[in-house]
Amino acid sequence: xxxxxxxxxxxxxxxxxxxxxxxxxxxxxxxxxxxxxxxxxxxxxxxxxxxxxxxxxxxxxxxxxxxxxxxxxxxxxxxxxxxxxxxxxxxxxxxxxxxxxxxxxxxxxxxxxxxxxxxxxxxxxxxxxxxxxxxxxxxxxxxxxxxxxxxxxxxxxxxxxxxxxxxxxxxxxxxxxxxxxxxxxxxxxxxxxxxxxxxxxxxxxxxxxxxxxxxxxxxxxxxxxxxxxxxxxxxxxxxxxxxxxxxxxxxxxxxxxxxxxxxxxxxxxxxxxxxxxxxxxxxxxxxxxxxxxxxxxxxxxxxxxxxxxxxxxxxxxxxxxxxxxxxxxxxxxxxxxxxxxxxxx
Amino acid sequence: xxxxxxxxxxxxxxxxxxxxxxxxxxxxxxxxxxxxxxxxxxxxxxxxxxxxxxxxxxxxxxxxxxxxxxxxxxxxxxxxxxxxxxxxxxxxxxxxxxxxxxxxxxxxxxxxxxxxxxxxxxxxxxxxxxxxxxxxxxxxxxxxxxxxxxxxxxxxxxxxxxxxxxxxxxxxxxxxxxxxxxxxxxxxxxxxxxxxxxxxxxxxxxxxxxxxxxxxxxxxxxxxxxxxxxxxxxxxxxxxxxxxxxxxxxxxxxxxxxxxxxxxxxxxxxxxxxxxxxxxxxxxxxxxxxxxxxxxxxxxxxxxxxxxxxxxxxxxxxxxxxxxxxxxxxxxxxxxxxxxxxxxx
Numbered sequence: 001x002x003x004x005x006x007x008x009x010x011x012x013x014x015x016x017x018x019x020x021x022x023x024x025x026x027x028x029x030x031x032x033x034x035x036x037x038x039x040x041x042x043x044x045x046x047x048x049x050x051x052x053x054x055x056x057x058x059x060x061x062x063x064x065x066x067x068x069x070x071x072x073x074x075x076x077x078x079x080x081x082x083x084x085x086x087x088x089x090x091x092x093x094x095x096x097x098x099x100x101x102x103x104x105x106x107x108x109x110x111x112x113x114x115x116x117x118x119x120x121x122x123x124x125x126x127x128x129x130x131x132x133x134x135x136x137x138x139x140x141x142x143x144x145x146x147x148x149x150x151x152x153x154x155x156x157x158x159x160x161x162x163x164x165x166x167x168x169x170x171x172x173x174x175x176x177x178x179x180x181x182x183x184x185x186x187x188x189x190x191x192x193x194x195x196x197x198x199x200x201x202x203x204x205x206x207x208x209x210x211x212x213x214x215x216x217x218x219x220x221x222x223x224x225x226x227x228x229x230x231x232x233x234x235x236x237x238x239x240x241x242x243x244x245x246x247x248x249x250x251x252x253x254x255x256x257x258x259x260x261x262x263x264x265x266x267x268x269x270x271x272x273x274x275x276x277x278x279x280x281x282x283x284x285x286x287x288x289x290x291x292x293x294x295x296x297x298x299x300x301x302x303x304x305x306x307x308x309x310x311x312x313x314x315x316x317x318x319x320x321x322x323x324x325x326x327x328x329x330x331x332x333x334x335x336x337x338x339x340x341x342x343x344x345x
Numbered sequence: 346x347x348x349x350x351x352x353x354x355x356x357x358x359x360x361x362x363x364x365x366x367x368x369x370x371x372x373x374x375x376x377x378x379x380x381x382x383x384x385x386x387x388x389x390x391x392x393x394x395x396x397x398x399x400x401x402x403x404x405x406x407x408x409x410x411x412x413x414x415x416x417x418x419x420x421x422x423x424x425x426x427x428x429x430x431x432x433x434x435x436x437x438x439x440x441x442x443x444x445x446x447x448x449x450x451x452x453x454x455x456x457x458x459x460x461x462x463x464x465x466x467x468x469x470x471x472x473x474x475x476x477x478x479x480x481x482x483x484x485x486x487x488x489x490x491x492x493x494x495x496x497x498x499x500x501x502x503x504x505x506x507x508x509x510x511x512x513x514x515x516x517x518x519x520x521x522x523x524x525x526x527x528x529x530x531x532x533x534x535x536x537x538x539x540x541x542x543x544x545x546x547x548x549x550x551x552x553x554x555x556x557x558x559x560x561x562x563x564x565x566x567x568x569x570x571x572x573x574x575x576x577x578x579x580x581x582x583x584x585x586x587x588x589x590x591x592x593x594x595x596x597x598x599x600x601x602x603x604x605x606x607x608x609x610x611x612x613x614x615x616x617x618x619x620x621x622x623x624x625x626x627x628x629x630x631x632x633x634x635x636x637x638x639x640x641x642x643x644x645x646x647x648x649x650x651x652x653x654x655x656x657x658x659x660x661x662x663x664x665x666x667x668x669x670x671x672x673x674x675x676x677x678x679x680x681x682x683x684x685x686x687x688x689x690x
Contacts, residue, residue, distance in 0.1 A: 079436075083611075088556075091424075091436045126481045136471045136481060137509045140494070140502070147503040149485070149492050157485070158492040164482045211433075213580045233586040235558045241578040266428075 035243045042217050044186045051176055051187060055114060055194045058174045068112040068172070069201045069336070072191055074208035075099020076118025078181035080215060082237065089180075090239075094209035096121030098262075098295070098325070102205060103173070104163070105329035112172045114195075116187060116208070119177040125164035129157070181211045181242060188245070192253035200343040202257035203336050204249065209264065213239035246282040258339040259284035260332065263302075266292045275302035286335055288328070296324060301331065380588045387562050389531045396521055396532060400459060400539045403519045413457040413517070414546045414681070417536055419553035420444020421463025423526035425560060427582065434525075435584075439554035441466030443607075443640070443670070447550060448518070449508070450674035457517045459540075461532060461553070464522040470509035474502070526556045526587060533590070537598035545688035547602035548681050549594065554609065558584035591627040603684040604629035605677065608647075611637045620647035631680055633673070641669060646676065 077092030100122035141150045167173040178184040195202040263275045275287040289300040298312040422437030445467035512518040523529040540547040620632040634645040643657040
């Protein structure tokens with residue numbers, strides 16, 4: 001059984017959910033505060049049944065053959081299209097470094113990984129060579145009329161290739177892409193429902209940067225907005241809040257699973273408070289807090305019992321290019337061990 | 346002389362120019378209708394002098410040593426940040442296919458190319474292997490404990506590598522990245538002023554997808570917008586129009602150069618009209634019109650004399666994966682020949 005390939009869902013024609021108000025104050029934006037109402041009013045992406053099938057096969061394979069735990073790692077930012085024929089969209093910044101790096105450490109620690117990622121964001125293993133300022137071709141050289149890997153990079157690249165091939169051959173990694181927030185929400189729901197059979201052996205590691213705001217599908221212009229059509233040359237975009245799906249995830253879709261959300265802030269003064277209030281609101285197991293400025297050096301595990309455990313790289317580790325995920329993931333797994341324990345007793 | 350490398354300007358800390366209105370109708374958005382006022386009120390990116398130096402050296406090298414014409418190719422979409430510590434931004438969709446592909450054909454036809462591109466968008470040559478659903482590592486294989494290029498891909502990749510190395514060794518290609526619309530505008534201005542010495546031998550091929558709207562720097566929140574801080578859970582973003590810089594380019598910055606702009610629409614009924622009115626307004630030499638849906642199969646050259654010349658791929662060419670840029674660029678060069686001729690007589 002070979003692992004399914006990542007699908008190519010073009011940004012140019014997303015399952016879009018947006019509207020633009022150019023009439024300024026009269027327009028009453030649709031308010032969708034309820035998760036069910038969201039799914040009633042927004043169409044699923046057309047490819048969803050195909051993904052459901054692939055994910056089910058993946059989960060069944062591991063239930064029957066490997067007994068591995070399964071981590072769903074979400075990664076990268078979602079988009080909110082501003083037009084149906086999308087030229088413009090609002091994006092949440094995220095290269096996907098946290099998710100792609102974490103996925104590798106989950107794999108190394110014996111988990112199978114469902115990697116739900118923004119298309120073209122960083123992927124496990126290939127992340128070491130993509131998105132660099134070095135061009136792909138700078139790793140190549142010509143010798144005796146043949147192309148080869150530049151010997152400077154060959155040893156390191158072989159190590160990465162072996163890990164990548166291990167993950168492929170053991171069918172431990174499945175790549176599922178999204179672009180829009182609508183695609184993300186529908187796919188998360190579907191994958192979560194599939195993972196229900198895993199009970200406490202499923203781990204949700206929700207590192208994607210999901211838009212807080214969106215524009216309901218009901219008022220989406222078909223064509224590119226013309227600047228001449230706007231009042232005083234201005235464009236006013238009115239966004240509604242994305243419903244909070246985490247409680248639905250905890251209570252219905254993935255009951256029994258261990259759920260970890262992330263809180264990314266830029267203001268140090270509100271980080272712990274916001275992480276704590278997320279736990280109070282959704283009753284899940286762990287919030288990993290981080291600041292945009294220091295996220296590669298330190299994170300904080302905020303737990304329902306009130307503990308705030310910081311994980312930090314020391315100076316030597318920073319100099320040695322140690323990845324903080326190499327310390328985070330074993331700590332996450334320890335919490336997962338306890339979760340499984342407490343659910344079995 | 347080795348060509349300068351593309352710089353890594355992080356999206357996380359752009360020279361941002363934005364404001365968000367959460368108070369809804371009272372706020373009077375700053376109107377910046379004039380190009381000079383824009384530059385007075387917005388700071389240049391800190392790295393601009395470095396780019397200026399690199400571009401000047403590149404131009405001087407070709408003026409002294411190769412007498413090549415120089416094409417400035419702009420490519421990819423600009424962003425408009427919504428916060429200073431940017432997590433969210435508005436983006437214009439463009440993978441940069443048109444620009445990256447066109448740059449290769451300019452190089453093959455003897456031009457030197459300044460490639461002003463959105464960071465991480467497609468680049469000439471590496472475009473054949475990046476952004477594909479195939480992972481970088483899928484092109485590699487292990488044999489006798491060594492990593493090598495999979496023989497399936499080796500011949501084709503060698504051809505691309507040779508062209509890439511030719512461009513590097515002849516110092517014919519310089520890569521200049523941007524992320525925000527402010528970085529784009531400042532860099533375009535600077536590069537244009539440097540190209541002034543080339544007179545009619547300079548060609549501007551403005552394929553980048555530049556935002557029509559932005560938010561003036563004067564009202565930019567420092568930290569991530571909190572959804573709890575918005576009225577009724579809504580977020581209203583009020584954008585001003587980006588000043589139209591093309592007339593400044595034609596009249597001042599790059600006087601004498603041949604200037605080509607692009608018009609991308611989704612509505613076939615307004616394409617020619619909009620292309621023609623751009624020519625009327627800016628008095629430049631050529632607008633290349635294209636529709637989002639068919640842009641890889643057909644484009645139209647709209648000229649000041651009223652001619653609309655379509656360039657289309659026929660069925661055989663489409664089946665044979667012919668790139669439309671292989672026909673477009675020779676046609677562009679013919680127009681450039683005439684422009685140089687008319688300027689010398």
